[in-house]
Amino acid sequence: MTALLNGLFDGISIGSVLLLAALGLAIVFGLMGVINMAHGELMMMGAYTTFVVQNIFKPLGAPWFGLYIIVALVAAFFVTAIMGLILERGVIRYLYGRPLETLLATWGVSLILQQFVRSVSWMLVIGLSLFCVLFFGTMTLLARRRNFQRIRNWVLVILLPLSTGIAWNVATWVGGIYKLPVTQPWFGAQNVDVTAPGWLRGGLKLGASQVPYTRLFILGLTIVCILGVYTFLHRSAWGLRIRAVTQNREMSACLGIPTQTVDALTFAIGSGLAGIAGCAVSFLGSVGPNTGQNYIVDTFMVVVVGGVGKLVGSIVAALAIGIANYIIGTNALGPFVASVPFLADFFAFFANASMAKVMVFALIISFLQFKPAGMFPQKGRTVDA
Amino acid sequence: MIPTPNNPELVPMLGISGLNFYYGESHILRSIDMTVAPGQMVCLIGRNGVGKTTLLRNILGLLKPRTGTMTMAGAPITRKTPDQRARMGIGYVPQGREIIPGLTVKENLILGLEARPKKKGKATIPTLVFELFPVLKTMLERMGGDLSGGQQQQLAIARALVGEPRLLVLDEPTEGIQPSIILEIEAAVRQIIETTGISVLLVEQHLHFVRQADWYYAMQKGGIVASGPTGELSNEVIQEFLAV
Numbered sequence: 001m002t003a004l005l006n007g008l009f010d011g012i013s014i015g016s017v018l019l020l021a022a023l024g025l026a027i028v029f030g031l032m033g034v035i036n037m038a039h040g041e042l043m044m045m046g047a048y049t050t051f052v053v054q055n056i057f058k059p060l061g062a063p064w065f066g067l068y069i070i071v072a073l074v075a076a077f078f079v080t081a082i083m084g085l086i087l088e089r090g091v092i093r094y095l096y097g098r099p100l101e102t103l104l105a106t107w108g109v110s111l112i113l114q115q116f117v118r119s120v121s122w123m124l125v126i127g128l129s130l131f132c133v134l135f136f137g138t139m140t141l142l143a144r145r146r147n148f149q150r151i152r153n154w155v156l157v158i159l160l161p162l163s164t165g166i167a168w169n170v171a172t173w174v175g176g177i178y179k180l181p182v183t184q185p186w187f188g189a190q191n192v193d194v195t196a197p198g199w200l201r202g203g204l205k206l207g208a209s210q211v212p213y214t215r216l217f218i219l220g221l222t223i224v225c226i227l228g229v230y231t232f233l234h235r236s237a238w239g240l241r242i243r244a245v246t247q248n249r250e251m252s253a254c255l256g257i258p259t260q261t262v263d264a265l266t267f268a269i270g271s272g273l274a275g276i277a278g279c280a281v282s283f284l285g286s287v288g289p290n291t292g293q294n295y296i297v298d299t300f301m302v303v304v305v306g307g308v309g310k311l312v313g314s315i316v317a318a319l320a321i322g323i324a325n326y327i328i329g330t331n332a333l334g335p336f337v338a339s340v341p342f343l344a345d346f347f348a349f350f351a352n353a354s355m356a357k358v359m360v361f362a363l364i365i366s367f368l369q370f371k372p373a374g375m376f377p378q379k380g381r382t383v384d385a
Numbered sequence: 386m387i388p389t390p391n392n393p394e395l396v397p398m399l400g401i402s403g404l405n406f407y408y409g410e411s412h413i414l415r416s417i418d419m420t421v422a423p424g425q426m427v428c429l430i431g432r433n434g435v436g437k438t439t440l441l442r443n444i445l446g447l448l449k450p451r452t453g454t455m456t457m458a459g460a461p462i463t464r465k466t467p468d469q470r471a472r473m474g475i476g477y478v479p480q481g482r483e484i485i486p487g488l489t490v491k492e493n494l495i496l497g498l499e500a501r502p503k504k505k506g507k508a509t510i511p512t513l514v515f516e517l518f519p520v521l522k523t524m525l526e527r528m529g530g531d532l533s534g535g536q537q538q539q540l541a542i543a544r545a546l547v548g549e550p551r552l553l554v555l556d557e558p559t560e561g562i563q564p565s566i567i568l569e570i571e572a573a574v575r576q577i578i579e580t581t582g583i584s585v586l587l588v589e590q591h592l593h594f595v596r597q598a599d600w601y602y603a604m605q606k607g608g609i610v611a612s613g614p615t616g617e618l619s620n621e622v623i624q625e626f627l628a629v
Contacts, residue, residue, distance in 0.1 A: 240488070240492055
């Protein structure tokens with residue numbers, strides 16, 4: 001029984017990581033219906049932001065280093081929220097209602113972001129910044145002209161290669177002068193490690209087992225994030241606008257709600273939550289360009305099993321999947337079925353991390369055959385509205 | 386003087402001139418010219434599929450015309466987005482109600498306040514809507530999607546009213562509603578015009594309701610083919626343009 005209770009707590013702990021990772025997606029995919037394949041990469045950016053903040057705080061020593069996690073959480077939220085905002089304004093807003101195109105485009109963005117963290121250096125930052133200033137600055141200035149729509153295509157044809165050329169040459173020139181300090185990648189292709197602050201090392205003794213403080217921290221962070229998201233969506237004016245626009249965009253616009261602003265804000269919040277999740281998972285292992293890939297399938301699974309558009313569904317699904325994963329993976333049911341050799345062998349066969357995942361996938365597929373809309377489907381007279 | 390849409394001395398609440406709309410290469414709305422005078426109730430009639438709802442969606446900004454201009458109390462609105470038009474004073478009660486199902490009645494009404502002109506102080510739901518539709522006061526915490534068709538229609542009108550519109554656009558408000566509620570809705574619309582003085586543009590098939598309007602426009606094959614005071618609506622016109 002103790003083993004089962006330990007399994008239950010470990011399952012909740014794993015589930016809380018899953019839930020934190022899926023919370024942003026529950027908003028972006030669940031509420032907005034956007035299949036964002038770059039969600040994992042936004043988590044990865046949050047993890048790298050944590051790494052950068054940690055390095056900034058390291059020279060300060062104790063007690064300041066112990067507080068870096070607070071700054072990292074805030075920084076990760078805002079960095080990824082801004083990236084999400086750029087992604088929504090730059091790509092996704094043109095693809096609403098076209099899920100296949102959105103899937104492909106965001107998958108492309110995920111590859112770009114993975115390569116970006118491998119290659120990012122001062123030279124790249126200088127080049128990109130210069131390009132943005134030249135291209136978007138000139139476009140903004142020219143957009144004030146009355147005949148802009150007529151000359152827009154010509155402006156693009158001339159300005160795009162010109163800005164790229166100038167930015168590339170200036171960045172290369174700066175790189176040639178300052179050499180390695182400017183051209184060396186910040187992170188490279190190798191994984192980097194985030195060190196938990198002193199107060200998060202060790203664990204809490206619960207009977208025979210020990211629960212790491214980092215796991216408890218993630219559990220607490222997940223609860224805070226859920227309460228924060230719930231309060232924002234159900235107690236604030238912008239939350240009401242978001243719920244209205246996600247249920248009926250046209251009617252919301254006809255009521256005077258600025259739907260484009262709501263879309264951008266919703267996507268930014270979902271992305272910001274991915275950043276917080278990235279900050280949390282950086283304590284569970286090393287951080288690399290592929291960190292987000294490990295979570296993307298699980299997060300989509302949580303949202304679909306819970307019922308798209310239902311926050312409570314995501315919570316229950318994440319905990320259920322986490323607990324199922326742990327109980328199957330550790331063969332916690334083994335002692336209970338020891339008297340039935342066939343069942344004992346069956347559970348023993350699935351008692352490792354990868355086979356447990358296979359079993360969980362099989363269970364989810366079976367579950368979705370009976371309840372295709374997930375655990376908590378939408379209800380009401382006008383469910384399709 | 387009874388205001389009429391073709392009175393040149395009045396700045397119309399809604400003015401449409403030379404409006405053409407296409408779906409792809411299909412010419413749907415053809416050279417539409419119409420006006421709704423301040424404080425007037427105008428009815429748009431025509432059989433199913435002639436383009437009445439498409440015209441309303443152009444007025445609301447949900448569809449973009451290829452040519453033509455639209456004005457609201459003299460201000461151009463052709464390039465405005467639907468939310469900007471709503472904040473300029475166009476209230477909309479759509480066909481099928483379009484109540485937001487996952488929000489409570491109270492939340493649906495609060496959303497209506499979005500279009501309200503900016504004023505000092507906290508925006509609250511005006512008591513007028515509960516005087517017009519007392520049933521809503523008893524259902525504030527119910528989900529919009531759980532109301533009956535008639536209750537949803539009352540909520541849709543109330544939601545448009547709380548935004549204090551200058552022009553109320555109603556798209557077949559009696560469609561699929563039981564007769565006793567239709568009379569309530571008719572009475573409410575008349576009372577709204579009398580107490581607030583707003584203009585109403587109504588698309589309707591229910592003859593009794595059509596006769597409540599001051600002026601009518603009849604549509605056929607995407608164009609306006611007849612117009613005049615509703616008092617002069619002859620049986621021939623009714624037979625030709627209403628599905629009765």
